[in-house]
Amino acid sequence: MELKLTKPIVFFDLETTGVSIATDRVVEIAILKIHPNGNKESKTWLVNPEMEIPAGSIEIHGITNEKVAAEPTFKELAPEIDKMIAGCDLAGFNSNRFDIPLLAEELMRAGLDFDMKDRKAVDVQVIFHKKEQRTLSAGYKFYCGEELEGAHGAEADTNATYEILKAQLDKYDDIENSIDALSEYSSHTKRADFAGFILFNDDKQEIFSFGKYKGRTVEEVLKENPGYNSWIQNADFPLYTKKVLRQIKERMAAPKSKMTDAEKLEALQQKFNLR
Numbered sequence: 321m322e323l324k325l326t327k328p329i330v331f332f333d334l335e336t337t338g339v340s341i342a343t344d345r346v347v348e349i350a351i352l353k354i355h356p357n358g359n360k361e362s363k364t365w366l367v368n369p370e371m372e373i374p375a376g377s378i379e380i381h382g383i384t385n386e387k388v389a390a391e392p393t394f395k396e397l398a399p400e401i402d403k404m405i406a407g408c409d410l411a412g413f414n415s416n417r418f419d420i421p422l423l424a425e426e427l428m429r430a431g432l433d434f435d436m437k438d439r440k441a442v443d444v445q446v447i448f449h450k451k452e453q454r455t456l457s458a459g460y461k462f463y464c465g466e467e468l469e470g471a472h473g474a475e476a477d478t479n480a481t482y483e484i485l486k487a488q489l490d491k492y493d494d495i496e497n498s499i500d501a502l503s504e505y506s507s508h509t510k511r512a513d514f515a516g517f518i519l520f521n522d523d524k525q526e527i528f529s530f531g532k533y534k535g536r537t538v539e540e541v542l543k544e545n546p547g548y549n550s551w552i553q554n555a556d557f558p559l560y561t562k563k564v565l566r567q568i569k570e571r572m573a574a575p576k577s578k579m580t581d582a583e584k585l586e587a588l589q590q591k592f593n594l595r
Contacts, residue, residue, distance in 0.1 A: 321489040325356040329409040333477040335381040341421045345369035350474035364475045366391040381472045398430035411442040413481040421514030428559040440503035463487035513561040
């Protein structure tokens with residue numbers, strides 16, 4: 321089943337130096353862009369991470385330091401990548417927890433802003449785990465009936481993820497074929513940032529998910545301990561998490577809009593039960 325799209329969606333996969341969103345770097349990125357009319361664009365880049373690739377990571381994806389030594393850095397590739405994903409929804413395999421946060425980190429590190437405000441995110445792994453509890457290679461075998469050749473290569477993983485999602489839509493009648501529905505279904509929790517340090521509670525308020533203030537609203541904490549924001553801004557947290565905190569702080573500092581006379585009258589009527 322082909323995806324029902326109202327805007328382009330980008331399937332992508334990252335191979336990296338490790339699993340830390342804040343400190344690790346991309347060594348390979350593959351992008352598969354699907355347009356609403358069915359047209360496709362694809363691009364794969366090897367990336368010089370400007371740091372040593374650990375042996376454990378090389379064992380997984382096979383990308384050595386020598387292989388990327390002469391390749392462009394992410395900062396050099398960032399304008400082209402940013403242009404290719406502009407105005408697109410995003411999809412991947414474990415992308416909500418890893419690929420999107422790390423992509424955002426790399427783009428922001430390169431001096432480009434990144435926001436999910438007008439995007440939807442579809443995590444094919446979440447759909448898979450909710451339905452079948454498998455890995456990507458097993459998922460490709462399960463849904464597509466084929467062995468995944470080149471697993472842990474960004475291009476192979478990206479294309480496999482796209483094919484799995486289409487097969488999932490064929491298999492499960494209770495999953496609606498729309499990016500809004502797929503995004504909602506493939507989300508675990510409502511996050512204000514990508515890394516999950518700041519979540520939304522049932523009242524749609526931002527709360528901390530870690531440390532001594534876990535479960536408390538960000539606004540309450542920043543009022544009580546203004547230095548906590550400064551500590552996070554200078555600590556080893558993802559850039560996007562820091563951006564979200566700055567936005568909350570700016571929102572708190574913004575002057576409250578004045579009530580109109582009609583709003584004041586309505587408030588008084590409600591206060592004294594005059595309505």
